[in-house]
Amino acid sequence: MSSKILLSLYRKLLLIRQTEEKIAEKYQEREMRCPVHLSIGQEAVAVGVCDNLKKEDIVYSNHRCHAHYLAKGGNLNRMIAEIYGKETGCAKGRGGSMHLIDLEAGFWGATPIVGNSVPVAVGTAFANKLKNNKKITAVFLGDGTVETGVFHESLNFAALKKLPVLFICENNFFSVYTHLSERQPARPIYKLAQGHGMEASKHDGNNVLEVYKTAEEAIKKIRNGRGPVFLEFLTYRHREHCGPNFDDDLRYRNEKEVKFWKKKDPVANFENYLLKNKITSQGVLDDIKNEMKGKIDRAFNFAQKSRFPSKESLYEGLYA
């Protein structure tokens, strides 16, 4: 893999990590007045997958969508402005953190009802197939989604019609505070997708290179008309389900497990990899960090200085 690609992956990982840490830091100011579901710890899945997609390919996401939006190239200023509820936000302040969208970047939307965006992604892929173009649709979902009916209905239809769609399951073992073992029998999630008649496999979601290579292969197959592919990535969120804090004091997660996964931090590990293999120097990495910091500070500045949507605009957009 070229050092250009490796550094591009690193920049994206860092952009997401630093953006979300900034959100966490400033959340207590109570100016971001909407729920936030941070992806800290899970960035590698978003980056490894989206780096293989073309700009015109389409991505859908869920409540934990910041990483997917940024990895697909979504506009940072407009994302932060949306979280602040400003008129300059990517959804003009109608959506908030859980409803990010950037059509120019091919990020067609995130919705926070578990399973809700899966059939919409399949339908978008269905239209692309009817139109006979080569675009791919990718949808990010969590381990909770595979428990919904609409998930199975959607996989059934995608397999039936051999649609150009990539399902990415980020299995972080928890639905809010409830562990997978309380919700699903002991069988691999990806095998459910195999049962629906599509290619599926399971991988380490904290290793950005493994994610990248897996996604690259899957996307090649989909683009060649082989039908949908399902990828399960094991990963872990560092902070609480919703909000800026760490919540391990609640003891719903096994202490050893938390330690194990924090050691597998996808950003820190990739940084070590780059240095160990002499792909770049600490100085270059520090420059990138500073560059990102400046970019993020400017985005928060932009958001905080922007205006709220006007009273007159309240009814705007009810109907098209």
Added chain:
Amino acid sequence: MPKKADFLPKNLYMKDSMPKTYIQSINEALDLCLKKDESVFIIGLGVPDPKGIFGATRGLREKYGEKRVMDMPVSENSITGVCIGAAINGMRPVLTHQRVDFSLLALEQVINNAAKWHYMFGGQQKVPLVIKMTIGMGWGQGPQHSQNLQAIYAHIPGLKVVMPSTPADAKGLMISAIEDNNPVIYLDHRWLHDTFGNVPDDYYKIPIGKAKVIKKGEGITIVSTSYMTIESLKAVSLLNKIGINPEVVDVRTLKPLDEKTIFNSVAKTKRLLVADLGYRELGFAAEVIARVAENLKIKLSVNPQRIVSPDLPTPSSPGLSKYYYPRYTDVASKVVQMVKGDMDKLDQLIKKEEESNKIPYDVPDERFMGPF
């Protein structure tokens, strides 16, 4: 008063200006839209089967192929999501359910996505989707096959809801619904399917959001929806015999509601009766009455009334269902009560009708043989 068309052969070729049935009119609208716009496709359980959604989709697959006229897995919720995703991506899907009751499986996608997508993403994407559903009635359809759920849909901001009552409106409103850039709920009552009327052959639109004074009159306004328009017109022909001549406003679009046409009529007649087959509590009739009551310029001479379905699941037995469904006799009695007409005379007329021509209560007419 429209007559039933069951004496016309179903496959009869209709020349220009000849009457067409309601269901033929829907079929014609779908046919014309498929022909005109390549982005239109039809999907639903049974769409290409031999009965073709009571005839609405009959013959369309043969004409337009399986990529545009298709069946679907029994997955109402995800296929609704699929249609939303396709609509966002430039298609104009028409999704059908043979019973409105089946659509409850898909309320999540309709309410959370279709209705909100345009607004919640700041007006950047639109969802031009038609969901066509049939409302059943009679013949033991029972608790889960005969609901009138228009109020559920009309409650949701972002949706449009149409319920055409005549064949000409059925065609024109279907074409408007397909051309509309918003999700449109299209409800057709099973008992309207075989009614007939003059329907132009060409591609024409009946605007969404426009009610129609279907019968001019005075002294009282009956605001009716869907099949209750037919029952109201039957009531009017009975009432005419005792010197009462109500005005009938066919709502046609429940959302967005054409208040102006309703207000104009009620301001003139000063009496309001609403006839709708939805359940009474928090139903569409209540909404119409509330809007008129809120209008400070309208002074009613008697309290507004409604003819609706009782707050009760529909029992299946013909022994019970005859007490369940409101019919034209109920409309006529309520009108006489409101205008202080001669109730004895009306009762005599109803009695005469019952003796001479047994009023069917679980079929639209005596010759009705399904499909159910």
